[in-house]
Amino acid sequence: MDDLAGVRILVFRLADLRYGIGISAVREILPTQQATRLPGASHEVAGLINVRGQLVPLVDGRRALGHAPSEGSGTIVLCEVGEQYVGLAVDEVIDLLTVAPEDLSDRGELPGVDPRLVRAVGLRGDDTFVLLDLDALLAPILSL
Amino acid sequence: MDLSQYAELFLAESREHLTTINQLLLEWERDPGASEPVAGIFRSMHTIKGMAATMGYGAVADLAHRAESLLDVLRRGKQAPPDEVVELLFRSADSLDQAIEASVAGREADLDLSDVLKSLDRASQTLGADVERPAVQRPSAPVVAVAAGAGRPVRVVLVTEAQLKGARALLILRRLEALGRVHAVEPPPSQMEGEEFGGQFALRIETAAADEDLEREIRAAGDVDRVEFAAQEEAARTEAGGRSKHIRVDLRRLDALMNLIGELLTARGRLTELSTASADADLEDIAVRVSGLAADLQAEIVSARMTPVWQVFDRFPRLVRDLARKLGKQIELRVEGKEIELDRAILDKIGEPLVHLLRNAADHGLESPDERVAAGKPAEGVIELSAMRERAAVAIRVRDDGRGMDRDQILAQAKELGLVDPAVDALSDELLMRVLGRSGISTASEVSEVSGRGVGIDAVADVVRALGGGIDVDSEPGRGTVFTLRLPTTLAIIRALITRVGDERYALPITHVAETLDLNTVAVTRVDGRDAMSLREEVVPLVHMREMLEIGGDAPPRSPVIVLQMGERRCGIVVDRLVSQQEIVVKTFSPPQGTLPIFSGATILGEGRPVLILDAGGLV
Numbered sequence: 001m002d003d004l005a006g007v008r009i010l011v012f013r014l015a016d017l018r019y020g021i022g023i024s025a026v027r028e029i030l031p032t033q034q035a036t037r038l039p040g041a042s043h044e045v046a047g048l049i050n051v052r053g054q055l056v057p058l059v060d061g062r063r064a065l066g067h068a069p070s071e072g073s074g075t076i077v078l079c080e081v082g083e084q085y086v087g088l089a090v091d092e093v094i095d096l097l098t099v100a101p102e103d104l105s106d107r108g109e110l111p112g113v114d115p116r117l118v119r120a121v122g123l124r125g126d127d128t129f130v131l132l133d134l135d136a137l138l139a140p141i142l143s144l
Numbered sequence: 145m146d147l148s149q150y151a152e153l154f155l156a157e158s159r160e161h162l163t164t165i166n167q168l169l170l171e172w173e174r175d176p177g178a179s180e181p182v183a184g185i186f187r188s189m190h191t192i193k194g195m196a197a198t199m200g201y202g203a204v205a206d207l208a209h210r211a212e213s214l215l216d217v218l219r220r221g222k223q224a225p226p227d228e229v230v231e232l233l234f235r236s237a238d239s240l241d242q243a244i245e246a247s248v249a250g251r252e253a254d255l256d257l258s259d260v261l262k263s264l265d266r267a268s269q270t271l272g273a274d275v276e277r278p279a280v281q282r283p284s285a286p287v288v289a290v291a292a293g294a295g296r297p298v299r300v301v302l303v304t305e306a307q308l309k310g311a312r313a314l315l316i317l318r319r320l321e322a323l324g325r326v327h328a329v330e331p332p333p334s335q336m337e338g339e340e341f342g343g344q345f346a347l348r349i350e351t352a353a354a355d356e357d358l359e360r361e362i363r364a365a366g367d368v369d370r371v372e373f374a375a376q377e378e379a380a381r382t383e384a385g386g387r388s389k390h391i392r393v394d395l396r397r398l399d400a401l402m403n404l405i406g407e408l409l410t411a412r413g414r415l416t417e418l419s420t421a422s423a424d425a426d427l428e429d430i431a432v433r434v435s436g437l438a439a440d441l442q443a444e445i446v447s448a449r450m451t452p453v454w455q456v457f458d459r460f461p462r463l464v465r466d467l468a469r470k471l472g473k474q475i476e477l478r479v480e481g482k483e484i485e486l487d488r489a490i491l492d493k494i495g496e497p498l499v500h501l502l503r504n505a506a507d508h509g510l511e512s513p514d515e516r517v518a519a520g521k522p523a524e525g526v527i528e529l530s531a532m533r534e535r536a537a538v539a540i541r542v543r544d545d546g547r548g549m550d551r552d553q554i555l556a557q558a559k560e561l562g563l564v565d566p567a568v569d570a571l572s573d574e575l576l577m578r579v580l581g582r583s584g585i586s587t588a589s590e591v592s593e594v595s596g597r598g599v600g601i602d603a604v605a606d607v608v609r610a611l612g613g614g615i616d617v618d619s620e621p622g623r624g625t626v627f628t629l630r631l632p633t634t635l636a637i638i639r640a641l642i643t644r645v646g647d648e649r650y651a652l653p654i655t656h657v658a659e660t661l662d663l664n665t666v667a668v669t670r671v672d673g674r675d676a677m678s679l680r681e682e683v684v685p686l687v688h689m690r691e692m693l694e695i696g697g698d699a700p701p702r703s704p705v706i707v708l709q710m711g712e713r714r715c716g717i718v719v720d721r722l723v724s725q726q727e728i729v730v731k732t733f734s735p736p737q738g739t740l741p742i743f744s745g746a747t748i749l750g751e752g753r754p755v756l757i758l759d760a761g762g763l764v
Contacts, residue, residue, distance in 0.1 A: 042736070055732070055733035056735050
């Protein structure tokens, strides 16, 4: 249940940056799997994956947020956006946090991150993370 | 009591009754002297009222009640209804439809039915004044039992969870009374409303109608568990074990079953591979047995999903009638092949496209009565909607006998949009369909209220292709236009060729595969800047899949060419290799932005990887 006093956020890492998304859109954390390429789709789309018999597009988080592509392992965060499932490939999931609203500061200028995708900046211990606007990130890539 | 779980059932049943009401209204409109339609409309209206009251949908129940009052007046008046009254009843059916949808969605408060309610009351009063009230109310006294043994004994058992058992039972009696003399009803109808009525009753009926007809009539009342004909108890028993027991199943359940059977077939493939490799006779035996069972199970589930097209077609007579009125045209709608069956998921998706095509036919296809007479045609135009089996597919045609399409005008537009080579001076049917399938092309010379600029054919083509089917057009000036949709009868499981292109695999449904050739053995030429091959004196365009799929590199020597055929059109697909032929389960996905429009879905092969399914319609 969402704590009334705070916002629940899933924090994950992409390259050397930490990002967060609201837990309400997260359905599941899945081990990585090879995606089937979708010819013609933009380069942020890694392809199509099989989630227990359901076909789900997989978005490469690194490419979508302008990081150098990685090879090797990772984790898939299965999200639901606009009644559609979509996988977001991240390097690793770090934490599930409850953050008091006052601990989220208005988005500032962040080097290397498109300001339209940022909802706020939060603190986890001494580390900052970027709270993403998942809709703004995924809608232009998918056909929402 | 929580009734929410009944809401969907209520919705489904009410829709059926509304369809009946609309059909009977159309019948009545054609033959205002007939008395059967009004009785039938009254019954359906009464059933909706009862169900809505049980569900607590006050607005629906009230509207149905007032319509029923008007119908009662008309029924007793035994006179042909004035035109505006039939029109009012059509309007009431529409309002009822809206009220039902809104109530089930929990938006009852947004409804404003005051206009139609007022009109209904006014009509009841005006007409009611002319009708002599019967001195005594209909007697509801028990029917006097005639000597036992006269007529066929019938026993009806309602389902235990039925709501308003008494009302259902009375409804069944009324339906049977329309078919013959009913007597010896036990318990008597007067007791059916009571608490102690358990939902079982017996009667005798003298009728020429066959048992099946009686049973159908009884079951049409809803909530009927068993119908027994004592004289043919044995027959009744076999019947019950056979096909007669119908229940409603949620489409999502059927989809879940279909998904599971898909997984089972995938696992079956794996098991067969392993058992063959093991060379263990016992294991092979059981693998063969499992394989057979899985196939039987698949066939059962596929057939459980099959639904007759009338479930969609029956909406159209009303639609065409309203279009005719709005457009000031005379239109006869002929419907054929209503019993043809399609997978329910396919049927659910073709309703809207057919509406588009019917609108186009009525609006742009058919001429005005004056124009038609001037052209030496009957003033009344004909639209024919037909379904028929064609090998493994079902063809649905929408044919009109109107003016045909203006090819010159469409060609000019297509050139303007750069869809057609400027050198082309005439549109063949094939090219016409290809052009219509692009957005932005208008078949209408003027914008109209009914179907806008005649766009929509591209949307129709998209839906049909997504279902793995194809669409063709055939239009003759002055004679009319025919659109033919060819659809697979079942969507979920198809046979496909698995091909390899680069290091990727793609599935190609064999429905449209005409033959496969060796690229080395065909003569490749260039036609209009594209590769083509000549095949038995005909030029067939070639599509190199490596290029199409942005893989690059050259296909290996001795690549196979798969010849696809769709209607009259053909093309050759060059792949690297044919891997296998197998049954695949078609799954859909929402393609991300930019995905090439040549996939109709994907399937999951043995080891769990998705494999894209190439859409023959998008390639040919």
